[in-house]
Amino acid sequence: DGGITQSPKYLFRKEGQNVTLSCEQNLNHDAMYWYRQDPGQGLRLIYYSQIVNDFQKGDIAEGYSVSREKKESFPLTVTSAQKNPTAFYLCASWQGPGGELFFGEGSRLTVL
Amino acid sequence: SQQGEEDPQALSIQEGENATMNCSYKTSINNLQWYRQNSGRGLVHLILIRSNEREKHSGRLRVTLDTSKKSSSLLITASRAADTASYFCATVGGGGNKLTFGTGTQLKVEL
Numbered sequence: 001d002g003g004i005t006q007s008p009k010y011l012f013r014k015e016g017q018n019v020t021l022s023c024e025q026n027l028n029h030d031a032m033y034w035y036r037q038d039p040g041q042g043l044r045l046i047y048y049s050q051i052v053n054d055f056q057k058g059d060i061a062e063g064y065s066v067s068r069e070k071k072e073s074f075p076l077t078v079t080s081a082q083k084n085p086t087a088f089y090l091c092a093s094w095q096g097p098g099g100e101l102f103f104g105e106g107s108r109l110t111v112l
Numbered sequence: 113s114q115q116g117e118e119d120p121q122a123l124s125i126q127e128g129e130n131a132t133m134n135c136s137y138k139t140s141i142n143n144l145q146w147y148r149q150n151s152g153r154g155l156v157h158l159i160l161i162r163s164n165e166r167e168k169h170s171g172r173l174r175v176t177l178d179t180s181k182k183s184s185s186l187l188i189t190a191s192r193a194a195d196t197a198s199y200f201c202a203t204v205g206g207g208g209n210k211l212t213f214g215t216g217t218q219l220k221v222e223l
Binding site: 004006031033035040041042043044045048050058088090092094097098100101102103104105106108 | 142143145147152153154155156157160162200202204209210211212213214215216218
C-alpha cells in the first residue's frame with residue numbers, strides 16, 4: 001500500500017548526541033515536510049523540500065538538518081545544537097497545490 | 113509562526129450531540145484543510161475547502177469558510193465515541209507550497 005513510513009517509532013538519546021529520523025514515501029510526491037509537535041500543541045514546521053536536492057527552512061529549523069537525495073526519502077537529523085529536542089516528530093508528503101498532506105505515524109524522541 | 117488558532121482548545125460532549133470547532137487565520141489563503149489526530153498517531157486528512165467555496169459536506173462533517181472574517185468552522189453531527197481525537201485546521205498560503213497548522217481542538221465524546 002502507498003504511504004509514509006517513519007522510523008523508529010520511539011527513540012531515546014543522551015544529551016550531546018545527534019540522531020537521525022527516517023522518512024520514506026512511495027506516493028511519488030515531490031514535496032515532503034517535517035513537523036514538530038509538543039504535548040497538547042499544534043504542529044510547527046521544521047524543514048520542507050519541494051524537489052530532490054532542494055529544501056527550505058521552516059519556522060523552527062535551528063538545531064535540525066535534512067537532506068533530500070532521493071524523491072522517496074527525507075531524513076531529519078536532530079543535532080546536539082537543538083536545546084529542547086524531546087518531542088513528537090511527524091513527516092508528511094504533499095500531493096501539491098489543492099491536495100492534502102499524507103502523514104507518517106510519527107517518531108517520539110526522548111532525550112535522557 | 114502558527115497561522116491558525118482553533119477554538120475551543122478542548123470540547124467534551126455526549127455521544128449523539130453535535131460538535132463545533134472554529135479556526136481563525138491571519139493571512140490570505142488558497143484553501144483550508146481540516147485534519148484529525150488520534151492520540152500518539154499521525155494526522156489524517158478530513159476535508160478541504162477552497163477559498164472560493166463557502167460550505168462543504170462530507171458524511172457527518174460540515175465545513176464553512178468565511179474569508180472576510182478569516183475563519184472556518186468544522187461541525188461533526190451525531191458524534192460518536194470514535195470521534196474522540198484532536199482536530200486541526202491547516203491553511204495553504206499564497207505561495208502555495210506549505211501548510212501551516214493551528215493549535216488544535218481536543219474533542220472528547222463520552223458514552
